[in-house]
Amino acid sequence: MQKYIDKLNQFLETPIDLRSRVLILVAVVLLLPTYFFPLWRMTLYSNQFPEGLVLKIYSFKLEGGKSAYRDDLREINTLNHYIGMRELHEDDFTEFKWIPFVVGGVMLLALRVAVLGKMSALVDLVVLFCYFGLFSLWSFYHKLYLYGHELDPTAAVKVAPFTPPIIGHHTLANFEVYSLPDVGTYFMICLPVLLVAAMWLSRQSWRKVQAVG
Amino acid sequence: MRVKFLMMAGVAILAGFALHAGCGGGGEQRGRAGVRSDVQEAALKSYVAPGDLDEYYVFKSGGHSGQVYIYGIPSMRHIATIPVFTPYPATGYGFDKESKEMLGGFTWGDAHHPAISETNGDYDGRWLFISDNANNRMARVDLRDFKTKQILGPLPNVSGNHCSSFVTENTEYVLAGSRFSIPLPKGTYESAEDYATKFKGVVAGIAVDKNTGEMALGWEVLMPPFNYDLGDAGKGPSADWGFWTCYNSERATGLTDKFEVSSAQKDRDYVIAVNWKNAEKAIADGKFKTLAGVKVIDPKDAEGVVYLLPAAKSPHGVDVSPDGNYIIASGKLQSITTAFNFEKMLTAIQNRDFTGQEDGIPVLNYDAVKDAEVNVGLGPLHTQFDDKGFAYTSLFVESAVAKWRLGTWEVVDKIPISYNIGHLTAAEGDTKSPDGKYLIALNKLSHGRHLSVGPSQPEASQLIDISGEKMSLLYDAFTEPEPHYAQIIKADKLNPIEVYPKEENKNPHAIWDVKDARVERNGKNVEVYMIAVRSSMTPWQIEVNKGDKVTVYLTNIEQTTDELHGFGLNEYNINVVVDPGETKTIEFVADKTGVYPFYCTNFCSALHQEMQGYLLVKG
Numbered sequence: 001m002q003k004y005i006d007k008l009n010q011f012l013e014t015p016i017d018l019r020s021r022v023l024i025l026v027a028v029v030l031l032l033p034t035y036f037f038p039l040w041r042m043t044l045y046s047n048q049f050p051e052g053l054v055l056k057i058y059s060f061k062l063e064g065g066k067s068a069y070r071d072d073l074r075e076i077n078t079l080n081h082y083i084g085m086r087e088l089h090e091d092d093f094t095e096f097k098w099i100p101f102v103v104g105g106v107m108l109l110a111l112r113v114a115v116l117g118k119m120s121a122l123v124d125l126v127v128l129f130c131y132f133g134l135f136s137l138w139s140f141y142h143k144l145y146l147y148g149h150e151l152d153p154t155a156a157v158k159v160a161p162f163t164p165p166i167i168g169h170h171t172l173a174n175f176e177v178y179s180l181p182d183v184g185t186y187f188m189i190c191l192p193v194l195l196v197a198a199m200w201l202s203r204q205s206w207r208k209v210q211a212v213g
Numbered sequence: 214m215r216v217k218f219l220m221m222a223g224v225a226i227l228a229g230f231a232l233h234a235g236c237g238g239g240g241e242q243r244g245r246a247g248v249r250s251d252v253q254e255a256a257l258k259s260y261v262a263p264g265d266l267d268e269y270y271v272f273k274s275g276g277h278s279g280q281v282y283i284y285g286i287p288s289m290r291h292i293a294t295i296p297v298f299t300p301y302p303a304t305g306y307g308f309d310k311e312s313k314e315m316l317g318g319f320t321w322g323d324a325h326h327p328a329i330s331e332t333n334g335d336y337d338g339r340w341l342f343i344s345d346n347a348n349n350r351m352a353r354v355d356l357r358d359f360k361t362k363q364i365l366g367p368l369p370n371v372s373g374n375h376c377s378s379f380v381t382e383n384t385e386y387v388l389a390g391s392r393f394s395i396p397l398p399k400g401t402y403e404s405a406e407d408y409a410t411k412f413k414g415v416v417a418g419i420a421v422d423k424n425t426g427e428m429a430l431g432w433e434v435l436m437p438p439f440n441y442d443l444g445d446a447g448k449g450p451s452a453d454w455g456f457w458t459c460y461n462s463e464r465a466t467g468l469t470d471k472f473e474v475s476s477a478q479k480d481r482d483y484v485i486a487v488n489w490k491n492a493e494k495a496i497a498d499g500k501f502k503t504l505a506g507v508k509v510i511d512p513k514d515a516e517g518v519v520y521l522l523p524a525a526k527s528p529h530g531v532d533v534s535p536d537g538n539y540i541i542a543s544g545k546l547q548s549i550t551t552a553f554n555f556e557k558m559l560t561a562i563q564n565r566d567f568t569g570q571e572d573g574i575p576v577l578n579y580d581a582v583k584d585a586e587v588n589v590g591l592g593p594l595h596t597q598f599d600d601k602g603f604a605y606t607s608l609f610v611e612s613a614v615a616k617w618r619l620g621t622w623e624v625v626d627k628i629p630i631s632y633n634i635g636h637l638t639a640a641e642g643d644t645k646s647p648d649g650k651y652l653i654a655l656n657k658l659s660h661g662r663h664l665s666v667g668p669s670q671p672e673a674s675q676l677i678d679i680s681g682e683k684m685s686l687l688y689d690a691f692t693e694p695e696p697h698y699a700q701i702i703k704a705d706k707l708n709p710i711e712v713y714p715k716e717e718n719k720n721p722h723a724i725w726d727v728k729d730a731r732v733e734r735n736g737k738n739v740e741v742y743m744i745a746v747r748s749s750m751t752p753w754q755i756e757v758n759k760g761d762k763v764t765v766y767l768t769n770i771e772q773t774t775d776e777l778h779g780f781g782l783n784e785y786n787i788n789v790v791v792d793p794g795e796t797k798t799i800e801f802v803a804d805k806t807g808v809y810p811f812y813c814t815n816f817c818s819a820l821h822q823e824m825q826g827y828l829l830v831k832g
Contacts, residue, residue: 047612048632048658069660154470156477156527157546174591174611 007210012120014206016113020198024114024122027194028107030187034059035100037183040140042164044076044175055088057140059099059184062090083173084155085147095139102132106191119202126195133188141166251685259676259688261288269640269701271653272327272341273674276695279322281343281354286640286651286701289676289690297352297361298322298345305779305790305814306361310764310798315364323347325375326443326698329356330384330426334448334537334645338706340426342387344377351378351387351419353426356707358792365428369505370397370415376444378419382452382645386418386431386489390457394438398505409464412438415509416457416519418489432492432501433509434519436485437572438464440476443530443595448645449537451555453490456540459483460527462571477527477546481579483571484522484531484542486558491517513573520562521571523579525551525586530595530636534604534619535645539584543593543606550593550606552622554584585622589615594635595698597642599649599679605642607634607654614654614677616684628684630675632658636698639679648703652677652684655696663691672696711774713794720796722766727751739803741765745778745791748820750813755828757803763828765799767791779814782828790815806832 016024038056045052053072054065064073077087090096106129113121141163149161157173164170170177261267267285275282279299283292299321300307307316322345330340341354350366351374368374373392380387391414396403403411413435420431439459447454462482465475495501495515501508512519525544528551532541540558543550560566561581569576592610599605603625606615612633616626636655640648659673671691678685715725724730724742730751733740739761744751746769757763769778769791780799781788791797813824 047629154474154478156474 010209011206012118012123014119014202014209016117016119016122016198016202017205020122020202021114021117023194023198023201024110027191027198028110028114030190030194031103031107031110033187034103034184037187038063039182039184039188040179041182042177042179044172044177046174046176048174056182058096059103060096062088062093062096082155082157083159084152084157086150086152088147093143095136095143099136103188106132110191110195119199119206122195122199126192129192129195133192137166255678255685255687258678259287259289261285261290266704267292268704269651270704270707271638271699271701272329273655273692273696273699274324274327274343275693276325276697277321277323277347278693278695279324279345281324281327281341282692282696283359284674284690284692284699286653287676287687289674289688291690291692293359295354295359295361297324297343297354298348298350298364302788303790305788305797308787308799309789310800312361315361317364319348319350321347322350322352324352324697326378327700328378328380328387329700329702330421331380331644332383334382334452336641336644336700336702336706337384338702338708340384340421341700342378342380342421342428344374344389346373346375346392349374351389351428353428355426356709358710358713362426363428365419365430368417368419368430369507370399370433370509371417372399372414376416376441376457379444379446379455380421381418381446381455381489382448384421384423386420386446386455387428388416388444388446388455388457389419390414390416390441390444391436392440392442394436394440397435405466405468408438408466414439414441414459416441416444416455416485416487418455418492430507432489432496433504433507434487434492435502435504435509435511436519437462437574439482441485442528445531445533445540445643447537447555448533448535451533451537451540453488454555455487455489456531456533457485457487458524458528458531458542459485460529480526481523482527483576484524484528484540484553486520486522486540488518491515511573517562519574520558521574521576522553522558522582523568523576524553525549530593530607532596532598532643535598535647537645539619541596541604541606543589543596545592545594545609548588548591548593549586550589550596551583552585552587552619553582557584558582587617587622587624589617589624590627595637597637597639597652598647599639599642599652600647601649603679605637605639605652605679607637609633609635609657612656614652614684616679626683628677628686630654630656630677630686631662631673631689632656632660636696638699638701640701641703642701648701650678650680651701652679653699653701655699657695659691662689674699711793712772713792715770715772715794718768718794718796720766720768722798723768723796724766725768725770732756737761739763743767743780745769745780745813745824746771747776747818748813748824750778750780750811750824750826753826755811755826756831757828758831759803759806761803761830763799763801763803766796767799768796769793776817777815778817778824780811781814782811783809785809785828788814803828803830806830 038058040057042055043052056063145163148163165179269286271284273282281295296306325344325346328342329336349368349371353363355362372395375392377389378387394412394414397413415433417433418431440461442458444457461476500515524542526546528542529545540553561577566578566581567575568578589606590608590611594607596606617624634654639652640650654675656673674690676688730744771793779790809828
């Protein structure tokens with residue numbers, strides 16, 4: 001057991017080599033698009049909307065698909081009032097207030113790792129980022145749950161309480177609802193992937209540390 | 214090794230992007246694509262070669278345009294418009310004295326439900342009745358010449374004549390009623406706070422003269438302040454009954470909450486069943502009050518006239534099956550349509566199987582009168598029938614038509630439509646003997662199905678083939694706003710005239726010989742006896758003094774199909790069109806001095822441009 005703890009300590013003390021640092025910088029740069037692209041996208045199809053009503057969720061705002069003749073967010077809110085669902089408003093999502101800052105913090109921490117070059121800091125960052133990711137997903141799921149369950153009891157059309165899908169497909173009344181990650185999320189996933197790759201790239205250094213140890 | 218790993222990471226990320234792009238954010242687009250042979254099939258089925266005639270007439274109500282549109286099936290070509298509640302310069306309707314008087318000062322109506330007259334429960338092709346939801350009137354169009362002949366109303370005590378016009382099996386009555394309850398008689402003020410007790414609705418039967426079609430108010434039944442929405446008359450065993458749906462049995466107002474919410478709180482509203490034979494009897498027995506000059510039956514004083522059947526939430530359409538045994542009512546806020554059994558209804562009445570009452574009207578036990586709740590789909594509205602025992606229900610929310618079997622209650626097919634269907638109409642689909650074959654979906658929205666015409670969009674009508682096991686879409690057509698209901702009648706049931714025979718023209722001011730054309734002065738009244746015939750209007754000049762009242766009796770003495778003439782008078786806002794053999798009266802005060810040309814507005818012949826004359830007004 002002690003052997004493993006020593007090994008782990010050795011691993012955490014491993015310095016990160018140059019290629020890994022460059023990779024971390026790349027990961028930081030790849031986080032920038034998350035400020036410009038939606039993280040998630042819900043699309044509601046029905047006979048009346050063969051092209052789908054689109055809801056785009058960014059890290060800092062909620063936006064409906066817009067065409068010359070329609071704002072999908074307004075349309076979705078209008079349709080939802082029949083089943084007594086609360087209107088979707090940006091102000092209701094505290095996530096939009098903190099997520100951009102957390103992403104910024106992650107970028108700063110990643111730069112710190114690139115400068116300090118410590119494996120322990122890199123591990124910290126991966127763990128923190130995974131926690132942030134999972135917490136955001138849970139928070140998103142919880143919001144969806146509340147919207148689907150806190151239906152106005154006096155609504156003209158009664159539907160059973162439901163949770164819109166966080167990922168995948170769901171049928172609601174006359175709508176086929178698809179919910180999927182969007183471009184921003186794929187960029188975000190790059191970070192942990194590249195950080196793990198950076199660890200992998202520094203395996204030579206760890207071998208050296210072990211040899212010395 | 215390293216490179217390989219990086220590549221793998223790269224591939225994984227790329228795969229993510231590809232997955233995202235491939236999904237397009239969601240599922241398959243549905244709708245337009247069909248295989249080529251289906252398209253060809255549909256084209257052949259809906260194509261009527263140049264010079265060939267359609268198999269069916271379709272009479273579509275024009276909604277707030279106030280008119281009736283005639284289409285042909287299967288071509289879906291718009292053939293003509295019959296002006297009913299709204300002036301229509303195209304035929305001079307509303308400009309001559311006769312039609313002006315019929316319109317009674319209203320310049321629009323909300324033409325809702327057409328009803329072709331029936332004999333033994335089948336269309337006889339004599340008249341078409343149509344209700345006016347806006348000004349509480351009922352019009353009759355004569356199908357011999359496709360002209361509006363009578364507009365009855367505003368009907369006393371009827372407010373918002375929406376649940377109209379449905380004819381009884383032998384056109385004894387055309388049904389009418391109040392969509393919007395108000396304090397009665399009209400003109401009475403009550404606070405909306407007292408809606409539940411001081412406001413009233415009525416359902417009514419307008420009696421139709423068997424020979425002339427002349428309408429007169431028959432009977433009215435005083436009803437609780439609900440919103441009476443749609444109706445249908447019974448057939449066969451249920452022939453003595455009229456049925457209506459209602460919403461807002463909550464007796465709610467928009468004072469406490471939005472009306473759309475407050476009026477949709479109860480899980481059940483009602484189908485109203487009125488035995489009109491018993492209504493006649495009640496009146497004969499003196500069981501009525503006179504309200505605004507009309508004999509009104511209060512259900513409290515006359516048992517056996519009206520019963521309530523609980524029906525799924527805010528029902529919209531009610532339709533009686535061809536055999537008269539089932540009353541189909543659709544709960545627009547649920548996903549079921551309810552089939553009530555007429556025999557069971559009679560039994561429940563006999564056994565006094567009541568579960569409550571509303572203002573003295575018995576409410577029948579729901580479980581005792583219903584045969585089935587059919588799971589048709591979302592937002593069911595109206596039902597039509599075919600010749601094989603199937604029913605077709607329009608689904609507004611789902612944008613589809615469901616086909617289901619009467620008796621077994623199973624849904625056997627569904628077809629998506631574009632978009633948001635309201636009414637639907639099958640070939641003779643509301644008679645005792647429907648033809649099957651064709652169904653038209655009358656849709657409320659049409660975006661993207663036609664060349665864009667800006668924000669004001671037409672309505673869409675889709676022709677559907679119902680001859681096979683599966684419904685198939687044949688054709689999209691577009692209509693001016695806004696067909697609510699339509700009826701489809703086999704072309705050979707109509708036998709229209711194309712000229713008015715001279716011997717039938719009973720107008721005392723008609724003249725048939727140019728020698729008789731003249732201007733007669735009588736003080737300040739000037740009467741002009743005018744003839745229109747290719748290519749002159751005689752007299753050619755009308756001399757009057759300023760302030761004279763001018764009356765022109767204009768006769769088109771042609772006896773040839775298609776030879777219409779018009780009379781347009783510059784800057785006097787007058788255009789009248791006379792058909793071959795027809796006489797119309799034009800009345801105006803010559804209140805502007807000067808010389809004003811009049812001319813033929815309806816192109817008639819090679820020398821149409823020369824068909825003109827002058828009104829000369831001396832100061």
